[in-house]
Amino acid sequence: xxxxxxxxxEWMKTNDVSFSFITNxxxxxxxxxxxxxxxxxxLGVAIFPENDPFLICPxxxxxxxxxxxxxxxxxxxxxxxxPWELMAKQIxxxxxxxxxxxxxxxxxxxxxxxxxxxxxxxxxxxxxxxxLNQLRLIKDEKELASLRKAAEYADLAVKAGSxxxxxxxxxxxxxxxxxxxxxxxxxxxxxxxxxxxxxxNAASPHGTPxxxxxxxxxxxxxxxxxxxxxxxxxxxRTIAFGSLSDQQQEIYDTVxxxxxxxxxxxxxxxxxxxxxxxARRIIDEAGYGQFFPHRLGHGLGISVHEYPSxxxxxxxxxxxGMVFTIEPGIYVPxxxxxxxxxxxxxxxxxxxxxxxxxK
Numbered sequence: 158x159x160x161x162x163x164x165x166x167e168w169m170k171t172n173d174v175s176f177s178f179i180t181n182x183x184x185x186x187x188x189x190x191x192x193x194x195x196x197x198x199x200l201g202v203a204i205f206p207e208n209d210p211f212l213i214c215p216x217x218x219x220x221x222x223x224x225x226x227x228x229x230x231x232x233x234x235x236x237x238x239x240p241w242e243l244m245a246k247q248i249x250x251x252x253x254x255x256x257x258x259x260x261x262x263x264x265x266x267x268x269x270x271x272x273x274x275x276x277x278x279x280x281x282x283x284x285x286x287x288x289l290n291q292l293r294l295i296k297d298e299k300e301l302a303s304l305r306k307a308a309e310y311a312d313l314a315v316k317a318g319s320x321x322x323x324x325x326x327x328x329x330x331x332x333x334x335x336x337x338x339x340x341x342x343x344x345x346x347x348x349x350x351x352x353x354x355x356x357x358n359a360a361s362p363h364g365t366p367x368x369x370x371x372x373x374x375x376x377x378x379x380x381x382x383x384x385x386x387x388x389x390x391x392x393x394r395t396i397a398f399g400s401l402s403d404q405q406q407e408i409y410d411t412v413x414x415x416x417x418x419x420x421x422x423x424x425x426x427x428x429x430x431x432x433x434x435x436a437r438r439i440i441d442e443a444g445y446g447q448f449f450p451h452r453l454g455h456g457l458g459i460s461v462h463e464y465p466s467x468x469x470x471x472x473x474x475x476x477x478g479m480v481f482t483i484e485p486g487i488y489v490p491x492x493x494x495x496x497x498x499x500x501x502x503x504x505x506x507x508x509x510x511x512x513x514x515x516k
Contacts, residue, residue: 158229161188161292162210168288169206169259175252177204177259177285178273183459184261184289185212191225192387193218199240199269208251213244241272259285290464295478300388300458301502304480307390308500308511310344310383315394315514318353318379322398328353328366331377339383348382348389348461359395359494362451362486373399376409376493382461389461391482392512393498408445408487412495413516415439415485419453423483423501423508429471436485437469445487454482457500479503480511 158166165188169177179185180201186192188202189212204210209229214222216233223231232247234240248255255277260270262284273280296304314335321334332353339347354364355371359378371377375398382391395409415436422435433453440449454467457480465473467481484498500511 158209159188162204164292165204165288166206169204172257172259172283174257174259174283175206175255175280176248176257178202179204179261179285179289180269181261181264183463184293186387187289187293187459189222189225189227191222191227193221198236199234199244201244203244203248203251205251211247213240213247241276245276255280257281257283259283259288261285261289293458294456294464295476296458296480296502297478301478301480303386303388304390304457304500304502305511307348307383307385307388308392308513310339310342310385311381311390311392311500311512312514313342314339314351314381314383315379315392318377318381319394319396322371322377322396324373324398325370327368327370328355328358329368331371332366335379335381344383344385346384348384348391352378352380354378354494355398357491357493360488360490360492361494362488362496364494371398374401374405375399376401376405376495378494378496380496380498387459389457389459390500390512391457391461391484391498392500392514393484393486393496394514394516395495395497404489405493407443408489408493409495411440411443411445412485412487412497416483416497416499419483419485420499420501420508420510423475423503425475425477425503425505427475429465429467429473429475430469432475432483433467433469433471436483440485440487445489448487448489449485450488451486454484454498454501456481475503477503477505 198215211230213232219233258280317338318335321331353366355377356375378395380393419436452468456463456465486496488494502509
């Protein structure tokens with residue numbers, strides 16, 4: 158049994174948890190090495206304090222799960238089986254009665270909660286998220302190697318996008334060039350829907366690429382990432398096409414200065430809120446505070462958005478081994494949008510930037 162499972166089992170014993178049912182595909186991957194998108198089908202790893210765990214998945218994926226390195230029991234089911242009945246039989250072999258069940262409350266649907274309560278009506282439920290976040294917070298060397306490689310590919314993707322900028326080209330045409338190049342490089346999956354926004358469209362922090370054409374004087378915003386060996390990258394660059402107005406230049410320079418101030422504040426022991434405020438103060442002082450509407454950054458790993466959240470109110474102390482983004486932005490409707498984002502590893506002596514494309 159791997160160290161990750163043993164750490165969760167130790168927590169279960171301390172908290173008298175008789176059964177943990179992990180269903181978020183990212184957490185299933187974390188514990189089993191098996192990465193899958195089950196769609197509507199049931200996928201989960203069942204963990205017990207005194208007995209071996211088992212993985213439940215569609216039968217058509219059972220061999221993939223085994224090939225991923227999972228050496229313990231697999232309960233495979235067909236589309237005409239009732240997976241809950243199969244799972245209940247396996248649980249009864251491993252437990253005399255479930256008194257407390259740990260689940261991911263943020264992921265478990267009401268329908269699946271009812272399946273569990275109908276079969277185990279005496280059991281109480283507790284949230285597993287806090288412990289799972291703690292386990293995934295500090296990256297080991299293998300995870301860090303995957304994150305570094307994912308970041309390298311993100312740099313290549315932005316390079317491909319910047320080289321595809323031409324007057325009259327649409328956002329979607331440039332986006333297609335990026336993702337085609339990633340496929341050529343052997344990357345099969347992006348971390349999230351690639352974002353290419355030009356001109357005034359970039360003033361929408363989560364805008365949708367469309368048929369808007371690049372014009373001279375535009376700022377073109379790229380926000381993208383790739384998945385490498387199950388780990389995500391996330392980078393944003395905003396690139397000038399032609400000469401900028403004075404206000405566009407001021408906005409860009411302010412965001413760049415704010416990002417650098419936040420990066421410089423990263424070190425073990427620093428508070429997450431102080432990292433956010435280092436950037437936010439610069440944007441406030443420049444008069445653009447109301448146009449920076451989101452947190453400074455988020456954790457990065459198996460999920461593109463994971464714990465922790467880097468906000469101006471977070472009392473979390475940074476530790477060596479954490480990985481998160483730093484991505485301040487200014488979005489002035491009708492004028493311009495600028496965001497600059499890097500993936501940051503907290504090393505013993507300060508920040509290490511995993512993404513490196515020029516700014």
